[in-house]
Amino acid sequence: MTLNSSSCNLFITLAGSPNSGKTTLFNYLSGKNYKTVNYPGSTVDSALANLQRKFNLNALLLDSPGIISLNPESTDEEIAINSLYKHAKLGKPDLVIVTVDASQLSRHLYLVKQIVNANFNVVIALTMVDILNQKGLDIDENKLSKIIHCKVFKVDSRSGKGVQKLLNYVNNIKNKLKNNHLQSSKSSGTNTTEEVLRIYNEIEVIEEQTIFELNENKNIDLTEANKQLNLITNKSLKSKCNQIDARTAKIDKILLHKTWGLLFFFLIMAFTFTSIFWFAQPIMDFISFIFQVLSTEMLILVGNNWLGMFLANGIINGVGSVAVFIPQILILFLILGFLEDSGYLARGAMLIDRPLSKIGLNGKSFVPMLSGFACAIPAMMAARTIPNRRERMLTIFILPLLSCSARLPVYTLLLAFLFPGNKAWIAGLVLASIYLLSTISSVLVAAIINKLNNKIIKDEDNSSFILELPAYRRPKLKVVAINMWHSGKLYIQKAGPVILVLSIFIWFFTTFPNIDPQVNEKNITQEQVNRLKNSERLATSYAADLGKIIQPVMTPLGLDWRVGVSLIAAFAAREVFVSSMTLIFKVTDSHSSLMDSMIGAMRNAKIGNTEQKLFTPASIIGIIIFFMFALQCLATVAVSRKETGSWRIPILQLLIFSSLAYVLSFIAVNGLRILGMS
Amino acid sequence: MKTAAELKCGEKVTINDINIQHPSAKRLLEVGFTPGQEIELVNKSVFNDPIAISLRGTVIALRKSDADCIIIS
Numbered sequence: 052m053t054l055n056s057s058s059c060n061l062f063i064t065l066a067g068s069p070n071s072g073k074t075t076l077f078n079y080l081s082g083k084n085y086k087t088v089n090y091p092g093s094t095v096d097s098a099l100a101n102l103q104r105k106f107n108l109n110a111l112l113l114d115s116p117g118i119i120s121l122n123p124e125s126t127d128e129e130i131a132i133n134s135l136y137k138h139a140k141l142g143k144p145d146l147v148i149v150t151v152d153a154s155q156l157s158r159h160l161y162l163v164k165q166i167v168n169a170n171f172n173v174v175i176a177l178t179m180v181d182i183l184n185q186k187g188l189d190i191d192e193n194k195l196s197k198i199i200h201c202k203v204f205k206v207d208s209r210s211g212k213g214v215q216k217l218l219n220y221v222n223n224i225k226n227k228l229k230n231n232h233l234q235s236s237k238s239s240g241t242n243t244t245e246e247v248l249r250i251y252n253e254i255e256v257i258e259e260q261t262i263f264e265l266n267e268n269k270n271i272d273l274t275e276a277n278k279q280l281n282l283i284t285n286k287s288l289k290s291k292c293n294q295i296d297a298r299t300a301k302i303d304k305i306l307l308h309k310t311w312g313l314l315f316f317f318l319i320m321a322f323t324f325t326s327i328f329w330f331a332q333p334i335m336d337f338i339s340f341i342f343q344v345l346s347t348e349m350l351i352l353v354g355n356n357w358l359g360m361f362l363a364n365g366i367i368n369g370v371g372s373v374a375v376f377i378p379q380i381l382i383l384f385l386i387l388g389f390l391e392d393s394g395y396l397a398r399g400a401m402l403i404d405r406p407l408s409k410i411g412l413n414g415k416s417f418v419p420m421l422s423g424f425a426c427a428i429p430a431m432m433a434a435r436t437i438p439n440r441r442e443r444m445l446t447i448f449i450l451p452l453l454s455c456s457a458r459l460p461v462y463t464l465l466l467a468f469l470f471p472g473n474k475a476w477i478a479g480l481v482l483a484s485i486y487l488l489s490t491i492s493s494v495l496v497a498a499i500i501n502k503l504n505n506k507i508i509k510d511e512d513n514s515s516f517i518l519e520l521p522a523y524r525r526p527k528l529k530v531v532a533i534n535m536w537h538s539g540k541l542y543i544q545k546a547g548p549v550i551l552v553l554s555i556f557i558w559f560f561t562t563f564p565n566i567d568p569q570v571n572e573k574n575i576t577q578e579q580v581n582r583l584k585n586s587e588r589l590a591t592s593y594a595a596d597l598g599k600i601i602q603p604v605m606t607p608l609g610l611d612w613r614v615g616v617s618l619i620a621a622f623a624a625r626e627v628f629v630s631s632m633t634l635i636f637k638v639t640d641s642h643s644s645l646m647d648s649m650i651g652a653m654r655n656a657k658i659g660n661t662e663q664k665l666f667t668p669a670s671i672i673g674i675i676i677f678f679m680f681a682l683q684c685l686a687t688v689a690v691s692r693k694e695t696g697s698w699r700i701p702i703l704q705l706l707i708f709s710s711l712a713y714v715l716s717f718i719a720v721n722g723l724r725i726l727g728m729s
Numbered sequence: 730m731k732t733a734a735e736l737k738c739g740e741k742v743t744i745n746d747i748n749i750q751h752p753s754a755k756r757l758l759e760v761g762f763t764p765g766q767e768i769e770l771v772n773k774s775v776f777n778d779p780i781a782i783s784l785r786g787t788v789i790a791l792r793k794s795d796a797d798c799i800i801i802s
Contacts, residue, residue: 120759158761158785244749247758293767295783300771303788307772307781401790405776408792414779513752515795516779517760520788 061110061225062141063102064134066166067150068159069117070521072178075530076150076208077114080106097134106215108222113138116435121165126435126443135166145228146221147171153190153205154182156262156292160254161247163199172228173201176217180205182522186291187265195261209527262292296522299394303520306398316402319395323386324424324486327459329479331378335463338378339646342371357566361558369554369630370547375646377539379463380456383425384535392526396421397518404516410494411501413437414516416446420493423453424486425538427687431694439514441504445497447694451682451704452493454486457625461678464629465671468650489679549624557594557620557631565591589613589635608677608713609670609720611658621683628678669728673720681712733782733799736770742801743767751798753791761785762799 067073081100097115102108115131123129137143147166151159167173177192192203202220206213221228305311346367353359390396396418404414415437423430427450434450437443454462462485466478568587589595598612605615613635621628636652656665682688682705691701736742744766747754761784762768771788772781779792 119756122755122759124756155785155787158787161759161761244747244755244758247755248763251758251761251763290767293783293786295771295786295788299788303772303781307774309773309775313775397790401774401779401781404779404790404792405774414790515753515756516790516792517753517756517795518790519760520781520790522787 061108061146061221061228062113062138062144063110063146063148063221064113064115064138064144065148065150066115066131066135066162067117068119068152068155068162070519071117071150071152071155071159072208073117073150074114076148076176076178076206076214077112078530078533079208079211079214080112097130097138102218106218108218108225110221111141113141113144118162120162121169125438130435135171136169145172145225147173148176148217149173150176150178150208152182153177153180154186155179156190157251157254157258160199160257161250163201164250164254167199167201174217174221175199175201175203176206176208176214177203178206178208181207182296183262184265186294188262188288188291189265191261191263195257198257198260209530258292259288262288264288264291299520299522302523303398306395307402312398312402316399319390319399321483323383323390325479325483326386327379327383327482330382334378335375336646339371339375342367342374343648346371357562360562361555364562364634365555365558366551368633369558370551375460377543379459380425381535381539383456384538385531387421387425388531388534388538389526390421392524392531394521394523397520400518401516401520408514408516410498411442411445411504412497413439413442413446413514415518416442419446419450420453420490423450423455426455426457427451427453427684428690431687431690434694442514444695444700445500447691448500448700448704449493449497451684451687451691451708452489452496452680454489454679455625455684457684458678460626460629461621462675464632464646464649465675467646468653468666469668469671471650485675485679492679550627550630553620553624553627554630554634557616557634560594560597560616561589561592561635563593594635607717607721608673609667609724610674611665613656614665614674618677618683622685624686625678625683667728669720669723672723673716676719677712677716679712680708680715682708730800731802733768733770733796733801734780734793736780736782736796736801738770738773741767741769744799745802746800748798748800753795754798757791757795757798760789762789768799768801 065073065077077098077100080102082103097113100112100114102110102112113134115134116127118128118131121132121135123132135144135147149163149166151163163173163175175195177190177195180190183190190205192205196203204213204217204220206217208214306315346363349363349367350359353362390399399421400414400417402414403417407414407416416434418436419430419433422433430450430453431447434443434446437446462482463478466481470478470481565588568584568591594616595612598616601615601619602612605611614632617628617631617635620631632653633649636649636656653666654664657663658665688701688705691704692698695701733742733744744762744764746764747758747762749755766784769783770780771783774780774790777793779790780796781788781790782796783789
């Protein structure tokens with residue numbers, strides 16, 4: 052293990068049809084050595100990892116999106132095929148391991164044939180042999196090896212059975228692989244109908260020769276022995292091969308049923324979004340409590356000076372106010388992972404294709420939209436699976452409207468303000484309706500833009516929807532949990548530093564230059580002195596100076612500059628709004644949790660020097676509406692630019708959604724006031 | 730000329746031809762809809778479209794407009 056330079060490493064690419072168990076094998080081989088992680092939904096980008104050490108093979112492993120053939124139809128397939136031929140950094144792979152689902156042999160051998168014809172060094176990993184066995188069939192892998200001229204191994208990527216045997220073989224021939232690079236040309240993808248048919252004819256012969264019935268004596272080869280018998284066996288063999296999974300067919304009778312299917316679809320969606328709120332609550336309370344204790348202890352330990360305030364307010368409270376929401380985000384990822392692993396996502400896409408196609412989207416927009424509830428960034432990448440460019444652009448366009456997990460902290464805080472204590476269950480319902488409303492508004496925007504399509508989104512070609520509905524599987528808790536863990540970690544790594552840096556900035560701008568203001572200390576307690584000092588320090592801070600500039604924009608929404616500063620900070624990442632509010636409203640109350648003292652501080656906040664309350668139900672609803680529509684995320688703008696290939700769509704998104712947010716929030720606040728709500 | 734778009738639930742037929750003029754024909758062929766294959770309509774979505782067809786041991790969901798290029802008689 053001394054040599055790590057890439058010239059000594061074997062470079063292996065994993066390729067395979069969708070649902071062939073490719074990513075499962077990748078996870079087994081790479082273990083925890085992830086370099087990139089895909090969010091639940093679909094593999095749309097390539098992931099690179101080192102092979103686990105226990106396999107005794109020094110190799111880099113590339114996982115790429117599933118492909119049906121070497122002729123790409125959509126952007127994710129294009130990425131996979133391009134990285135197969137020539138990876139940007141690593142060049143051509145020394146070896147391609149193609150995963151083939153044994154129960155889908157004929158369909159998956161099509162890709163194998165193409166890759167072999169394109170002159171790659173190929174080894175086949177034959178997966179899901181157990182499913183083939185359940186049909187009463189088995190496959191002769193040695194015979195298959197001989198016919199298609201590349202080594203075949205039966206593997207079980209979930210338990211790892213057979214994987215070591217495959218790797219031992221690779222280890223033995225690795226020098227040969229490194230030196231034996233055949234020239235492969237891109238034109239070797241099959242291009243004419245005749246060629247497709249020819250390959251399939253060949254495959255059907257291979258299938259007949261290698262698949263046999265389990266109860267028969269393996270030593271007697273019926274195909275060779277008796278042509279008369281051959282015809283009969285082949286017929287029953289063929290129909291057995293083509294049988295679909297009986298359990299899947301039964302479940303689909305319900306889940307794709309005209310009424311029940313739709314009902315279950317809505318139930319599953321409703322469960323997903325309400326559980327985010329309800330399951331996470333106890334864990335969130337606990338984390339909130341821990342951070343409050345830490346912050347109080349820190350002030351006592353270091354003292355009420357600038358360092359103590361920096362550590363307690365700037366760092367611990369700033370980070371803590373966002374850490375509180377990690378449980379919700381993990382639960383969302385967990386449920387998405389379960390839906391993906393069970394095979395339901397494809398059904399959801401099928402059920403919703405018809406309605407979505409009416410507004411210019413596609414059933415394949417379903418997975419990106421669902422991941423949009425976690426984060427718009429992986430969602431925009433997931434839109435690569437939509438073959439039609441116009442539908443893909445429209446999907447990307449509306450994704451920022453879906454309620455991403457970064458908005459959760461904001462909504463949770465604001466809803467806890469509106470529905471305190473024993474009314475918390477209402478907050479769960481209202482949150483669910485915020486999700487529903489954000490979905491409805493995204494659909495409406497899609498419909499409107501689809502009507503005006505020629506002006507905003509261009510390009511039109513054939514729209515189609517062709518998607519495999521994979522057999523249902525019991526989701527593996529371990530697989531889903533690891534996926535959730537990695538997605539969560541990625542989220543924290545991405546948002547964490549931004550939040551920390553901004554917390555420090557906001558702390559600085561709200562504390563300096565007047566760090567120790569003079570206040571009249573006569574006849575009042577120490578606690579009151581601290582409170583007076585806090586508000587005086589803030590009122591004379593840099594942030595207050597900046598705030599006076601944006602005050603005119605905030606007044607129509609019934610808010611003041613303090614919320615304005617938080618809204619500006621939220622452009623770096625939406626969840627920063629919460630930590631910035633925590634800092635601006637100087638939450639330091641040692642008797643309750645972070646969340647409770649935050650809400651207490653908000654209740655006491657007044658506009659300027661008046662007795663008028665800053666946060667009223669009307670102004671809170673206004674902020675919620677602002678967050679529902681505004682595109683306050685620079686990272687999303689950047690990814691939108693990258694995925695759409697120009698600045699046109701991201702700039703339109705920024706302008707349209709942010710002005711929509713302001714106008715709707717204005718209407719809501721003032722409308723509610725006219726109706727008598729304060 | 731009957732196409733797969735006109736199949737009824739549970740109807741089992743053999744593919745006769747694929748209309749290669751159709752823009753989806755190429756992809757359908759590659760997925761495995763080749764002449765001579767037996768297919769069965771196993772499910773229809775809520776609005777009768779897309780439809781789910783069993784083929785070569787799996788189920789493929791496709792729109793009726795895509796299924797139109799699968800000629801069955």
